[in-house]
């Protein structure tokens with residue numbers, strides 16, 4: 372018989388957990404990888420971006436998939452499953468994929484796949500949805516979290532199932548088709564409260580159905596802008612990724628979002644920053660947004 376007393380308490384992660392009102396939020400790194408630095412900064416010249424992110428000999432920069440475990444009203448929610456573990460040796464080398472994935476990292480927090488009630492992804496690109504399924508040998512892939520549905524925008528599911536030619540390489544069917552087949556993909560439209568105090572908000576821009584996540588409780592607020600602002604180096608409004616399908620929409624939404632978060636002193640969590648899991652932002656003397664160093668939550672602790 373299973374002895375539940377030997378299991379660490381769910382999601383009790385000591386100093387890593389942050390209280391947003393009554394909601395407990397634990398940042399953790401679900402994947403470490405590298406991508407071409409140019410692709411991460413679009414038209415921004417390397418002489419500028421390399422001051423923020425040092426490229427390796429293949430011009431790649433370090434990136435994380437920064438995830439959140441959110442405990443609210445009896446629900447255990449995973450925000451962003453990261454790259455996952457379905458990569459062969461050649462692909463792992465290409466992305467310089469580090470060891471570990473969302474399942475091994477959750478286990479370190481005392482959380483088993485069965486404990487997760489709900490999974491949220493900002494969009495279905497491979498570095499965000501990969502961990503939502505695991506390899507099932509010759510049968511392909513199966514859902515990683517047997518008791519959870521993955522919530523994405525309807526628009527995003529459509530974009531992933533029939534991708535535009537420009538984003539075909541960013542979607543891998545094994546990351547989400549097994550969820551569709553198992554009734555484990557839940558689509559929403561627009562802005563929806565998906566768990567107590569946890570809201571998804573449709574933004575589009577990076578992908579047609581990109582969404583951000585806002586966490587609100589007891590007058591406190593945290594925001595996960597996903598790939599609208601993937602790292603702190605992207606705080607300049609015109610520092611956009613070459614991957615953005617609609618850069619004008621990203622620019623507009625990002626401007627409104629950062630102004631709002633600076634005003635309200637919301638805690639921001641970055642999807643890909645290799646150093647900073649979360650922080651508050653402020654306006655610098657030059658009129659740009661910058662991170663408030665005192666508020667930094669290190670990603671790699």
Ligand SMILES: [Zn+2]
Nearest residue numbers: 496498499598
């Ligand atoms: Zn991404």
